[in-house]
Amino acid sequence: MKVIANSTTTLRQTVPGAAHGQQNRVPVGMSRMAGNHGKVDSSVVSFKSEKQRRARTARRSWSPWLVALPVAAIPLGIAYGWATMPPNDDIEASFPICGISARITCVVDGDTFWLDGVKYRIADIDTPEISEPRCAEEKALGEQAKIRLQSLLNAGPFGFKAGFRDEDKYGRKLRDVYRSGQSLGAQLVDEGLAHRWLGFKQSWCG
Structure with missing residues (x-):
């Protein structure tokens, strides 16, 4: 019973x-x-077998990601290290203000200069225009920025740091300029002689 x-x-x-x-x-x-x-009971065995099969399938589907994610993190870490590492101060030259003669090594304005016959644009800033200013205030501030950049470049060895673009549409080499790990462009921004470059020009008038 x-x-x-x-x-x-x-x-x-x-x-x-x-x-x-x-x-x-x-x-x-x-x-x-x-x-x-x-x-x-066959129904119990079937249920357990199905559960085990799903567990094995889940492990197989996750296992490639467990390998791929750490591998993918390696180049990202390298790129981050490269992006945050300042360059060596291995460039030194005497920079006069550019005149009407051939330009080899000289300062054009607050963010542009020549070095050994190559024209460079400081990539992380934008300074007031002196050739085509929009107002008298921009012209005066642009002259100050030019003299200040000349002073900074002549103060000692410095280094270049390239970004994602090698040059702009005018053929100027785009580089950040550093000395002792500090950006000279950022220094001009702190002194009120440059804007940080955001992809467009900001007004210096009004």
Whole structure:
């Protein structure tokens, strides 16, 4: 005789040959797994097999990412290190103000100069125009920026740092200029003689 009260009760099953009134207690969960003659319920086995198959599939789908993500982080770390590392101060020259003669090494304005016959534009700033100013204030401030850049370049060795673009549409080499790990362009910005370059020119008038 078998008595099952509910899913949480204990199944009482009479064992042949046992004394009258003595019963074996079999957990309900086990009774579900065993059918007639002690055979395993195929639905339970099928469920476990499906669960194991899904677990193996999940591990296979994640495993390439576990390898790819650390590998991808290596070039990103290198790029970040390169972007934040200041250049060596290995350039030194004497810079006069550019005149009407051939320009080899000289200062054009607050953000443009020549060095050994190559024209450079300081990439991280924009200074007031002196050739085509929009107002008298811009012209006067542009002259101050030009003299200040000349002073900074002549103060000692400095280094170039290239960005993502090598040159602009005018053929000028785009470089940030550093000395002792400090940007000379940022110094001009701090002194009010340049704007930080944001991709467009900002007004110096009004």
